[in-house]
Amino acid sequence: MRVIHAMWLRQLKKYWRSKPRMIGMLGQPMLFLLAFGFGFGPIFEKAGQGNYLMFLAPGVIAMSILFTAMFAGIEVIWDRQFGFLKETLVAPVSRTEIMIGKTLGGATVAFIQGIIVAIISIAIGFRITNPLYVPLALVFMFLIALLFTALGTAIASRMEDMQAFPLIMNFLIMPIFFLSGALFPLEGLPTTFGTIIRINPLAYGVDGLRGTLSNAAHIGIHIDLGVMIAVTIVISIIGTYCFSKIEI
Amino acid sequence: MKNESAITVKKLVKKFKDFKAVDNISFDVKQGEIFAFLGPNGAGKTTTIKVLTTLLHPTEGKISVNGFDPVKETDKTRSSFGIVFQDPTLDVDLTANENMEFHAAMYHVSKKEAKQRIEHLLKLMELWDRKDELVKNFSGGMKRRLEIARGLIHHPKILFLDEPTLGLDPQTRNKIWTYIKDLNKKQNMTVFFTTHYMEEADEVADTIAIIDHGKILIQGTSNKLKQKTKTKSLEQAFLKLTGRSLRKENGSFKETFRNINRMWRG
Ligand SMILES: Nc1ncnc2c1ncn2[C@@H]1O[C@H](COP(=O)(O)OP(=O)(O)OP(=O)(O)O)[C@@H](O)[C@H]1O
Ligand SMILES: [Mg+2]
Numbered sequence: 461m462r463v464i465h466a467m468w469l470r471q472l473k474k475y476w477r478s479k480p481r482m483i484g485m486l487g488q489p490m491l492f493l494l495a496f497g498f499g500f501g502p503i504f505e506k507a508g509q510g511n512y513l514m515f516l517a518p519g520v521i522a523m524s525i526l527f528t529a530m531f532a533g534i535e536v537i538w539d540r541q542f543g544f545l546k547e548t549l550v551a552p553v554s555r556t557e558i559m560i561g562k563t564l565g566g567a568t569v570a571f572i573q574g575i576i577v578a579i580i581s582i583a584i585g586f587r588i589t590n591p592l593y594v595p596l597a598l599v600f601m602f603l604i605a606l607l608f609t610a611l612g613t614a615i616a617s618r619m620e621d622m623q624a625f626p627l628i629m630n631f632l633i634m635p636i637f638f639l640s641g642a643l644f645p646l647e648g649l650p651t652t653f654g655t656i657i658r659i660n661p662l663a664y665g666v667d668g669l670r671g672t673l674s675n676a677a678h679i680g681i682h683i684d685l686g687v688m689i690a691v692t693i694v695i696s697i698i699g700t701y702c703f704s705k706i707e708i
Numbered sequence: 709m710k711n712e713s714a715i716t717v718k719k720l721v722k723k724f725k726d727f728k729a730v731d732n733i734s735f736d737v738k739q740g741e742i743f744a745f746l747g748p749n750g751a752g753k754t755t756t757i758k759v760l761t762t763l764l765h766p767t768e769g770k771i772s773v774n775g776f777d778p779v780k781e782t783d784k785t786r787s788s789f790g791i792v793f794q795d796p797t798l799d800v801d802l803t804a805n806e807n808m809e810f811h812a813a814m815y816h817v818s819k820k821e822a823k824q825r826i827e828h829l830l831k832l833m834e835l836w837d838r839k840d841e842l843v844k845n846f847s848g849g850m851k852r853r854l855e856i857a858r859g860l861i862h863h864p865k866i867l868f869l870d871e872p873t874l875g876l877d878p879q880t881r882n883k884i885w886t887y888i889k890d891l892n893k894k895q896n897m898t899v900f901f902t903t904h905y906m907e908e909a910d911e912v913a914d915t916i917a918i919i920d921h922g923k924i925l926i927q928g929t930s931n932k933l934k935q936k937t938k939t940k941s942l943e944q945a946f947l948k949l950t951g952r953s954l955r956k957e958n959g960s961f962k963e964t965f966r967n968i969n970r971m972w973r974g
Contacts, residue, residue, distance in 0.1 A: 466813035474801045543797035550761050551814035552787030708763045 463553045467561025468568065471532065475569040482573075485531075489524040489577045493517065493584060496643065509645065514589075515676065517581035518669035519642030525574040525604045526662060530633050532566030533612015536703075537619055546708055555704040559613065563696065566609035567602065574601045589675040596681070597672035600688065604665040607692040614699035617706050640666050646678045661691040713772070714739045714866050714898035715760065720769035722755050729755040731922035732769075737915070740896040742889070744903065744913035748950050752922040753902045754794055757870050760900075761791055774865050790815075790864035792856050794871045794902075800844035804835055804854050807843060808861060815862040822861065829857040832887065833880075849876055856884055863891065869901035873908065881905075885912055906943040916942070920950045 475482065497513045504512035539545040548558050588594065615628060639653075640662035649657070657663045668684035671677025677684065715737040722730040730752040737743045745753050758764040760771060762778045762785055771778055774788035798807050805826065812822035830836040833853040843851060856872055867888070873881040889912060891897050903909055909916055910930050917927035926933060926949060930942055937945040 462813045462816070466810050470799065470802065470806075470810060473806070474799075477801060542800070543793065543795050544799045545797075546763065546793055546795075547797040547799075547811070548814065549763060550786055550789075550791055551811075552783065552816070553814055554783060707765065708758070 463551075463557050464561040464564065467548075467558060468565040471562070471565030471569060475572075485524065485528055485573060486576060486580075488527065489520045490580065492520045492523065492643075493577075493581060497584070513581070513584070513586050514674045515645070515670070516643065517578075517586040518673045519640070519666050521574050521577045521581065521601065521673075522604055522640070522662060522666045522669055523637055523642055524577040525570045525601060526608050526637060527633065528573040529566060529570035529605045529608035530612040532569055533563075533609045533614070533699075534616045534625070534628070535566070536562070536613055536616035537622055537625075540616075540706075540708065541621060545706070549706065549708065556700050559696075559700045559703045562613060563606060563609045563699070566612070567605035570605035570609060571602050574605065588673050593672040593675075596685075597669055600665055600668040600672060600684070603685075603688040603692050604662065604669075607661060607665070607688065607695055610692070610696045610699040614695065614702045617699070617702035636660060636662050639663070641678070642666050661688065664688050664691075712738060714741070714774060715743075715900065716770075716772040717756075717760075718770040720756070720759065720771060721767045722752075722759055722764060723767045728922050730759070733919065733922070733924045735917055735924060735927060737898060737900060739898055740892070741914045742892055742899045742901070742912055744901055744909040744916045745919065746902065746904075746906070746909055746916060746946060747919035751919045751950075753919060754870055756919075757791070757868055757900070757902070761789060761868060762786055788864060789866040789868060790859055790862055791868040792859035792870065792872050794874070796851060796855065798843050798851060798855055798858075801842065803840050803842055804830065804846070805839040807854065808839075808858055811858045812861050817862050825861050829860055830854075832883065833857045849880070852876055853880060860887070860891070863895055863897065866898040866900060867891075869899065871902055871904065873903065873905065881908065888912075906941070906946055910942040918946060918949055925949050 493513075493516065497516050501512040504510075504515070509515065536545065539548075549555070551558075582588070615632075639656050639660050641657055642662070646654070646657060646663070646667075664679065664684040664687040667677050667679045668681055668688060671681040671684065713736050715735075717736070718734050720730055720733050721728060733752075733756070745756070747753050755764065759766050760773055760778060762782045765779060773785050776785040776788060778785040799810070802810070808826045808830070809822065812819075812826070817825070827836065830839055833856065835850060835854055835857065838846070838850070843854065846854065852873075852875055856869075859867070859869070869888075873884060876884070885908070888899060892899055901913075913930065915927065916930055916933060918925045918933070926936065928936070933942065933945045934940065937948045939945045939948055
């Protein structure tokens with residue numbers, strides 16, 4: 461427990477100390493909320509889909525968690541380059557424990573980031589439809605955070621340096637985001653597109669958040685929750701395995 | 709498994725792709741011994757240490773650390789040694805004290821004991837008054853001192869030191885070795901270290917092995933090495949054995965990065 465706590469605390473401290481990064485990571489969701497929210501809002505409403513901000517905010521909250529979590533996971537590469545990873549890898553603790561501590565730390569940071577975006581959304585007009593669902597919404601937020609921190613760690617465990625990072629950004633993180641239904645509704649999509657979205661775990665996270673916060677789930681909260689829990693467990697196991705195989 | 713040896717290495721080979729960084733070496737380190745592992749740049753010292761400390765898998769050969777097999781019994785092996793790496797491994801976004809506390813947690817040193825040892829070691833390394841400063845603001849020598857202090861928080865059966873005193877002034881080096889020799893005596897702690905300071909090896913090591921191009925050339929006490937090579941000092945013996953030419957590094961990006969890093973730190 462002490463090891464997990466130490467790993468967790470380290471990540472929180474680092475996050476708290478790097479204010480520019482913290483603010484930088486908030487810039488993007490803010491931009492999406494304002495530009496899309498106010499830009500597309502009128503079109504969305506004309507199409508008879510209701511208030512766009514109600515639709516968009518859960519998506520942007522999920523987005524901010526996705527990005528922060530992935531970056532937190534990929535941080536392993538920095539730890540490797542600056543040598544700190546060696547300090548943890550030769551310590552008499554199992555790599556599973558290290559992985560749990562790191563993932564919880566990264567996920568906590570991403571979760572906090574999501575909360576901040578939620579607060580900003582409310583400040584610009586988003587309204588939670590049923591406060592009773594807030595605890596479940598928090599569960600969804602934490603699951604998204606856990607899943608993608610573990611995924612980031614798994615990927616980073618296989619990478620030597622940051623060179624492949626743009627590849628991951630453009631061919632993994634961006635598609636996961638854009639093809640999750642965070643920005644547009646899932647109804648009436650061409651089938652191929654729909655299929656891709658069906659195998660994207662973030663789609664379930666977004667839908668779950670939308671269901672709990674805006675009462676507008678498309679897939680259904682129960683399925684969302686089940687899929688998120690299952691995928692998070694699988695990815696965590698894969699991540700732990702990849703992490704345990706690191707050679708320096 | 710009980711035996712007299714702290715470390716046993718038999719016919720160890722470590723290849724990186726086709727390149728043999730460690731080429732069929734064998735040696736034995738007795739419990740409670742101070743063992744110096746010397747060799748020119750790129751000889752394979754760090755690679756050997758990484759294999760012994762579970763960071764790399766051996767390509768061939770048998771090794772045992774404290775009676776454990778670092779390949780199969782990784783967790784048991786890890787709980788039996790401590791290490792100070794050649795390359796920096798501090799978290800520069802944390803303070804000196806936080807780096808120390810993190811280490812104590814990782815090595816299961818009780819909070820009370822950790823507190824005392826951290827204070828003692830930071831005072832010894834003259835870092836106590838800067839303990840709450842972020843490590844990124846430290847000078848190269850201060851970082852190195854902190855790194856060594858951190859490696860001494862827990863008292864392992866075997867301590868690996870990869871060029872521990874690199875870039876440190878003579879006063880500090882002296883202090884560090886006095887402290888380590890004391891631990892070695894009082895706790896029968898085995899010490900396995902590398903260095904490029906021959907006088908350091910001459911003074912503290914019970915046994916010395918010289919490695920070059922991945923092969924061990926000679927091993928024994930300092931006197932034995934001098935006798936065999938018919939030289940007067942360890943430095944002369946070293947040069948006679950390993951030649952006077954400079955070492956071509958493998959030229960990889962990593963190596964370059966490391967050298968630059970080292971220059972900055974030095
Ligand atoms: N990960 C790696 N991939 C490829 N080659 C490597 C790797 N690590 C080390 N080498 C090579 O193995 C050889 C031995 O390196 P090693 O770091 O063990 O040398 P060393 O004896 O510690 O030298 P120094 O005194 O410079 O620290 C070098 O030629 C080095 O370039
Ligand atoms: Mg070395």
